[in-house]
Amino acid sequence: MADPVLKIDGLEVLFPGFSGDVHAVNGVDLDVQRGEIVGLVGESGSAKSVTAMTALGLLPPGAFRQSAGTISILGRDVATMSEREMNKLRGGDVAMIFQEPQTALNPTKTIGKQMLRVIELHSDLRGMAARDRAIELLKDMRINDAEEILGRYPFELSGGMRQRILIGMAFACSPKLLVADEPTTALDVTVQRQVLQLLHAKARQTGASVLFISHDLAVISQFCDRIYVMYAGRVVESGPAQKVLGNPQHPYTAALIEALPEDADPGAPLASIPGTVPNLVNPPKGCAFQARCRHAHAACDSRPVLTDVGSKHQAACWLREEISA
Amino acid sequence: MTTDSVMTLSNIHMRFPFGEDWRGRPRGYVHALNGIDLEILRGKTLGVVGESGCGKSTLAQVLMGIRKPSEGEVTRNFGADHDVQIVFQDPQSSLNARMPVWRVITEPVFAVSKRPKAELRALAADLAAKVGLRPEVLDRYPHEFSGGQRQRIAIARALSSDPDVIVLDEPTSALDISIQAQILNLLKDLQAERGLTYIFISHDISVVRYLCDEVAVMYLGQVVEHGASEAVLAAPKHPYTRLLLDSIPTMRATGGLGEALSNTDLPSNRNLPTGCFFKDRCEQAGAGCDVRQNMVPSEQAQVRCCQTVATTPQKVSA
Numbered sequence: 327m328a329d330p331v332l333k334i335d336g337l338e339v340l341f342p343g344f345s346g347d348v349h350a351v352n353g354v355d356l357d358v359q360r361g362e363i364v365g366l367v368g369e370s371g372s373a374k375s376v377t378a379m380t381a382l383g384l385l386p387p388g389a390f391r392q393s394a395g396t397i398s399i400l401g402r403d404v405a406t407m408s409e410r411e412m413n414k415l416r417g418g419d420v421a422m423i424f425q426e427p428q429t430a431l432n433p434t435k436t437i438g439k440q441m442l443r444v445i446e447l448h449s450d451l452r453g454m455a456a457r458d459r460a461i462e463l464l465k466d467m468r469i470n471d472a473e474e475i476l477g478r479y480p481f482e483l484s485g486g487m488r489q490r491i492l493i494g495m496a497f498a499c500s501p502k503l504l505v506a507d508e509p510t511t512a513l514d515v516t517v518q519r520q521v522l523q524l525l526h527a528k529a530r531q532t533g534a535s536v537l538f539i540s541h542d543l544a545v546i547s548q549f550c551d552r553i554y555v556m557y558a559g560r561v562v563e564s565g566p567a568q569k570v571l572g573n574p575q576h577p578y579t580a581a582l583i584e585a586l587p588e589d590a591d592p593g594a595p596l597a598s599i600p601g602t603v604p605n606l607v608n609p610p611k612g613c614a615f616q617a618r619c620r621h622a623h624a625a626c627d628s629r630p631v632l633t634d635v636g637s638k639h640q641a642a643c644w645l646r647e648e649i650s651a
Numbered sequence: 652m653t654t655d656s657v658m659t660l661s662n663i664h665m666r667f668p669f670g671e672d673w674r675g676r677p678r679g680y681v682h683a684l685n686g687i688d689l690e691i692l693r694g695k696t697l698g699v700v701g702e703s704g705c706g707k708s709t710l711a712q713v714l715m716g717i718r719k720p721s722e723g724e725v726t727r728n729f730g731a732d733h734d735v736q737i738v739f740q741d742p743q744s745s746l747n748a749r750m751p752v753w754r755v756i757t758e759p760v761f762a763v764s765k766r767p768k769a770e771l772r773a774l775a776a777d778l779a780a781k782v783g784l785r786p787e788v789l790d791r792y793p794h795e796f797s798g799g800q801r802q803r804i805a806i807a808r809a810l811s812s813d814p815d816v817i818v819l820d821e822p823t824s825a826l827d828i829s830i831q832a833q834i835l836n837l838l839k840d841l842q843a844e845r846g847l848t849y850i851f852i853s854h855d856i857s858v859v860r861y862l863c864d865e866v867a868v869m870y871l872g873q874v875v876e877h878g879a880s881e882a883v884l885a886a887p888k889h890p891y892t893r894l895l896l897d898s899i900p901t902m903r904a905t906g907g908l909g910e911a912l913s914n915t916d917l918p919s920n921r922n923l924p925t926g927c928f929f930k931d932r933c934e935q936a937g938a939g940c941d942v943r944q945n946m947v948p949s950e951q952a953q954v955r956c957c958q959t960v961a962t963t964p965q966k967v968s969a
Contacts, residue, residue: 348677369827370798484916514702515854519898541827544900571902585832588902591880595839596861598832602797609671 329401331535332358332381332504339373339380339559345609350376352559352614355396356633358503363529363536364549365567367543369582371603372556374539378505382420383412383427418448420497422448423525425508427488431480438476441495448499463494467524486517493525500532507539517623522549543583548573552638555579558604558614561632565639573585575641621645655957657695657728657816658714658735658850663687664722665709665872669921682920683709684720685872685928688946691816695729696842697851698880700844700865700895704917706872707852711737711818714850721902729815731763736809740821742801746793752779752804753789759812783839784804799830816848823858856899860884867890870919871928878952888954890933925959 337350351373358364366374371390379385382395383404397404400419404412416422424430432440443459447449451459457476464472480488488493488517489509496504509525510518526549529536540546546553547567550608553576573578584597601618604610610617612627619626625644632640665684668677683706691697691714701707713725715737729735736759739745743756753775754761761771776786782803785888793801802822809817817909819838835858853859853890859866859880866880868889876889887893918924918931926941927933933940939957944951 440916460873486916505961515898515900516702516894519900524902534764537825542900543828544902547902548900582828582904585828586902587832587835587855588857592861595836596832598836599829600833602830 327362329398330357330359331362331400332356332537334377334381337377337380337397338393339376339385339390341394343607349389349606349609350390350559351380352557352606352609354556354561356554356561358535360502361533361535362547363526363538365542365553366537366539366556367546368556369541371606372560373559374541374556375507376559377556378507378537378539382416382422382505383409384416384422387642408502414522416497417444419501420503420505421499421501423483423492423496423506423509425502425511427485427492427512428480430492431488433480434483436477436479437483437491437632441476441491441498444495445498459496459498464491466497466528467491467494468520469494470607479519484517486513486521489513489517489521490524491557493521493528497528497532497534503532503535503537503540504529508541508544509538511540511542516598517543527636543571544588554580558609559606560614560642561641562615563639563641564632566638567637569639573636573644575635576615576640576643577619577621577645579599579641581618581620656690657693658689658691659721659726659728660687660713660724661688661689662677662723663710663713663725665706665713665718665722666721666723679921682923683872684713685923687723687872687874689846689867689874689877691850692865693815693848694842694846695864696851696862698859698864699850699852699869700854700859701869702854702895702917702922704871705869707869708820709872710869711820711852712951713745714816714818734812734813734814735816735818736814737818737820737823738802738805738809740794741825742798742805743825745805746808748793751790751792755793756806756807757811758808763812770825774811775807778810779804781810782843783809783833796828797830799833802826802830802834802835803916810845811842816850818850818852820852821854822851824853824855831858835842838862856884856896870897870920871923873928873955874946874953875929875955876952877946882951888949889929889956890935891929892933927955929956935963 334354334356337603340349354377363508368374377412380392380420384413438635442456445456445459460476461472464475469475469490480638510521513521536551551569552569553570554561557578563570563579570579571583574583581599585598590596599618613630616622616626630642630644632642635641635646663684664686666680666682668680670678672678687710692953699707700712706861713720715735751774756775756778757771764908779786781791784803806929810844823834826834841847851863863880866883867874868876870891878894887896924930927944929934946955
């Protein structure tokens with residue numbers, strides 16, 4: 327198999343703080359293969375975004391420390407790349423879409439100016455050719471009057487429209503990897519559906535790999551081929567989306583699915599997960615989910631590793647045999 | 652009219668002026684609510700769903716009495732203004748950061764009657780225990796709490812004036828799934844215990860289905876479908892409700908995401924469309940849709956759509 331587009335090995339990231347270092351990422355292994363749509367799912371504070379931001383070198387220097395682990399993008403070790411090389415990579419071979427379409431666009435420049443800048447910076451297209459490319463990208467995103475939109479400012483457009491423009495821009499230079507951090511969380515459901523459909527179709531059409539970060543299990547289940555479930559800076563379960571969500575092997579994944587009101591009986595109380603996420607200044611020595619887990623026992627005091635529980639399906643839990651039985 | 656309604660809204664319109672010409676007259680109006688008729692039943696939960704810009708939050712303000720509607724009438728079948736309370740979406744900004752928790756919780760009581768501190772503290776301790784907070788939290792400040800705990804504080808505050816009605820404006824959408832479940836359970840328990848009436852504003856249909864007895868679907872400042880939540884969500888009649896329900900990502904879905912929708916933009920509420928508001932996005936739009944639609948009773952719900960009339964034998968004036 328060719329080099330994975332993104333490979334993260336044993337990543338540990340901590341943020342220095344007054345009351346001690348916050349251990350945000352505690353040993354994450356992750357890979358994204360060519361053409362694959364991979365989901366990172368977890369609650370707030372599970373370090374989904376930090377993992378992705380570290381991989382792309384987007385965290386502000388000085389604010390964090392990567393204490394262990396290696397990251398390689400398209401077969402190159404990120405640690406050996408200069409800032410200049412990283413800048414060339416980002417926006418070119420690697421593109422990003424963020425949650426807030428308001429803040430990701432420059433409010434003082436027209437859509438056209440911003441799109442042309444990206445296209446001219448990362449490709450050989452100039453002038454009218456670049457403009458035609460921009461129009462083509464917008465048309466692909468189902469924006470009907472693309473020529474007119476190029477002359478508009480971001481504030482004149484709706485959130486869904488802005489997000490579609492950002493997706494169009496992200497695909498401007500045919501990226502090999504697209505990192506989408508909660509791209510539809512700020513959008514309404516009908517708009518969300520449209521944006522997800524367009525993003526999915528475009529990724530499949532161009533063969534780009536997508537690392538899709540979301541807290542929404544339903545979105546993840548429909549959008550991704552393979553997922554990683556994260557909890558307190560660790561991967562607790564990974565595997566094909568349908569398998570992991572259809573037959574969860576880690577108590578955390580199972581509890582998360584049970585807590586969804588989607589299939590709940592309106593008369594009965596919801597199965598909530600007691601307690602809250604552990605404080606990451608002193609991350610638990612053993613299993614991070616131990617304190618909230620109804621299956622916790624003595625073995626959970628030492629940290630479980632990801633082990634195979636099915637084909638391509640892994641879970642980090644000492645109890646996996648008993649649960650699957 | 653049944654006797655057990657706590658609030659009745661009849662033909663509520665809400666307009667906000669925007670811009671000014673040289674004489675200071677508004678250049679136009681934003682039509683936030685366009686004729687809302689709702690009856691809120693005592694001890695029940697009414698879910699209000701719709702997309703952003705459909706007027707959900709303006710409706711909440713009208714219900715709270717914060718805003719006086721431009722047209723129409725709100726009838727309240729309970730005592731004072733403080734008998735309706737609200738829990739906001741963002742527990743970060745809706746709690747006063749400079750007050751200790753016990754003051755935050757008893758603010759609604761303090762606002763109407765000055766009572767001795769000891770009494771207020773006792774009340775706060777009582778309510779904190781009700782919503783599952785430990786007594787030692789009373790002297791801490793809101794920033795020391797997680798989102799779920801802050802939302803518990805907000806709920807305790809809403810309870811402190813012993814209200815009849817609580818408006819819940821997206822109370823769980825800023826929370827994680829596991830915490831959302833805790834808060835929803837708490838709300839259900841409190842309702843059973845105190846006979847509260849909830850108006851639950853949300854964009855999350857699965858939460859509404861779980862929590863609400865009735866649901867009202869809003870589109871562009873109108874209720875387009877209203878009925879028992881089970882019936883409406885299982886068999887939606889209005890084309891917009893169907894679109895909304897079809898768009899919700901679900902764990903049970905098979906066969907991917909389907910074909911991309913072409914038009915997802917809401918019409919402007921500055922210049923209201925003539926005829927049916929949903930006409931331009933509707934797949935079934937026909938000749939009858941050029942006139943304003945009225946609510947039509949069908950078997951289990953009321954629907955604002957003339958196309959459903961064609962299939963139901965009810966008589967209606969267009």
